Amino acid sequence: MSLRTFLLPDLGEGLTEAELVTWLVAVGDEIRVDQPVAEVETAKSLVEVPSPFAGTVAQLHGEAGQTLDVGRPLISVSPSGAADQAPPPVAPEVPDEGPAAPAAPGASDPDGEAYRQEEKAGSGNVLIGYGTPGGHAVARRSRRPRNAAAGTAAAPVAVAAPGSVSAASPAPALAIVPDLPAEAPRCISPLVRKLARESGIRLADLQGSGANGLILRSDVEGALAGNGPGSPTVTADSAVAEDPRTGLMVASRTPVKGLRKTVAANLAASRANIPEATVWVDVDATSLLELRADLKRRHPESTPGLMAFLARFVLAGLAKFPELNARFDPAAGNTAGGASITAYEGVNLGFAAQTDRGLVVPSVRRADTMNARQLDTEIRRLTASARDGKATPAELTSGTFTLNNYGVFGVDGSAAIINYPESAILGIGRIIDKPWVVDGALMVRKMTELTLVFDHRICDGGTAGGFLRYVADAIENPGSVLADL
Template sequence: MAQVLEFKLPDLGEGLTEAEIVRWLVEVGDVVAVDQPVVEVETAKAMVEVPCPYGGVVTARFGAEGTELPVGAPLLTVAVGETAEGGRPATGPGTADGEAARGQGPAAEGSGNVLVGYGTSEAPARRRRIRPAQPAPAAPAGPPAPAAFAAPSANGRPRTVETRDTRDTRAADAPQQPERTGTPGAGGTPSRTAGAADGPVPVISPLVRRLARQNGLDLREMTGSGPDGLILRADVEYALRAAAAQGRTGTGTAGEPRTQAAPATDLAPADRAVTRIPLKGIRGAVADKLSRSRSEIPDATCWVDADATELMRARAAMNAAGGPKISVLALLARICTAALARFPELNASVDTQAREIVQYADVHLGFAAQTDRGLVVPVVRDAHARDAESLTAEFARLTESARAGTLTPAELTGGTFTLNNYGVFGVDGSTPIVNHPEAAMLGVGRIVPKPWVHEGELAVRQVVQLSLTFDHRVCDGGTAGGFLRYVADCVEQPAVLLRTL
């Protein structure tokens, strides 16, 4: 007899509490191997593939693509062991034994890995589709029937939910509908289950509660599509769209409709040219961090122009000598770590609760990287102990991972100082927001030919503008100015760095 085991969304580390399902990599009926990636999720830190610690046949999936699930919510169930005649598991969703066996019985052998990014060294087996012995009855003519999968109910047993299978077909012009659970009420709005408690309505975040309150939606009239009836933001937005279509935002007592105008703040009429982009995932995390930085950190900025001609000549000489090419960013990072050794006050953060300045001996250097999914700040660990060649290789690796969306949470956190090369956007200067909880950020503009007085004569030199934005709580202007001046001196005369090598 097969044993059906439940695999839940694992703890992704770094304080992450939820993730959005981006793409399912398996379907119900697929055979999966131990540690085979089964779903691609996006957290507030990165896009990651989640490996399943069990090997067997997928019997159920929980959540459609685009659904946000909290850590610990069921992802899928896997039938481990012998299979019934026809290739299907002996027990599974859809049978009484399958419902009772889900997650029951002794633990089956698996990898034991429940954290993203950890798995065995064995390559996953090629998955294959197991089809039932008897063909399914022909469907009536008309639109394709929605796929069915199991979703958890309040008592923990699976229940069938219908949703469109959007795997590999997520288009910008086809908005994803959340999975609906419970019995739909009038206008498509999910109705509250009979006998529901009168206590607080479970919602995934205070934002969802506020969104419902602002638009006059009664959460008690809804049954959420999340685990145990948890109301997700997608549920509220679905209800608001349904209400707008019928000219209402909720139901009154005894089921009588309460007519209201469609809320202009959340549901723009079709004839308006309005695009709404949800602040979630990485974009939402960046927004939260920038808002917190601006509200908590009393920042100040100083800047200086520097003649980078000698730095560019030194780089050209390094690259002409053979070996891996050295990037300008790596040279600037090497200068930055040397400056932090002289001015450790800037390699710090502020513990507001303890009212202490925390200085760090090691430099974990973050750098801003623009991707299609938003701005991310990968971190080069122990940058102070790396040479220019090692820094170049690490910058290239992290940048590629950022663009591919495969950075791990550990590669996006723990920085102590940030280097922001906004010159790649063709601008000279900027006053960036400090990357909370760090205390400072060095900004580098584009390096361009400009008129410059060199050795008493007007000449065309390669000039760059450097800026330092810093937390005024950790140091005063003298320390910040000294740091920036030292960086500029190293840019103008790279031989100054020989003192620290």
């Protein structure tokens, strides 16, 4: 029979894995092309994955809560009626250590290349909900495990006859770890290297737990969580016992995965890679609140929220100080191989949104082309989408500058962490009544605090201070910036 296996597709946006949240089908179910078969969590959003095949579900590769790498089997489907003709083949187990070892330079991988080409021509966008072009199924071929050292295909896996068990049959070899020099870090996975690099962890400092000391993803994640060699392993099902580090009984252990894992890696990368500096200023927001209250009385149904006005002031400030709407690339975009600063035409304005699943940062794409009412509409739409877990990867990863209104939590200021790999974040504290001197007289005013955290590599304090002062002046005297809006 012709069993077809759908591999978890290339997620795009720099993503390499997804957590399987729940299956929407079961073995034996009849499914159609583009029918959702699983719900996965990736890029801080929940996404339904549709199948490019129609037929009968023969096998589900993975369980709820498991993290799957891109290119690994997700679901196997047999054509309708084929399930009654022959039993499904026994699929080899896929290890959790990460993707199979890469081939030696110059070695060919026809199945892998076919998979990549078919992703481009067929359901390459299934993970973000586009399905297959025209609703047609596109056949995929599974990548065969290969000998990493020699680059040759591994022997085919024998299929056991119905009812038979062969205890003597050896398990298929998925990869052979090459003999790496003893003085070099033993890491052959590009995904593991990328995770270590973005987290600021030196592979040479790690002790690999894989074969021949191979450094696995779990080793990097353990170092990121502070679990070095000899430290207790934190697992969901570990017996509750005394923690030798504190002498206290452990109440619970919660695995770091899904959204929390993504956030943790991003925050660690920001702190490890960005030499940040902070400037702040107290701002009298009385005039802005009075202006909005007057608009609300005259146009109760169409007056933008306060966040939209603040966003509009920020965008006007970025037009005058574009250095803050840029990224520092350590070794990209430069023919000499050195560092460069990437500037952008236009602003994708991110804003921090607290959801039941954690903190996410959706972004208003080309926010610089919108007025306050348009910004208000888009901010509300993205907030609702993020809270429902329906924001797309592009909406959650394309920001170039972030606005963070932590004043809604009743706090005045924050030592915010830049949303890596952006270069700046502007925080807004709560607006409260405070005594303030106006024209030599002490008065009660509506005060707030603005805090700008920026990458000191992209600009100096003069630029950061100039931007912050511009936004503060706009809040204190909205009419002064009308020409820039």
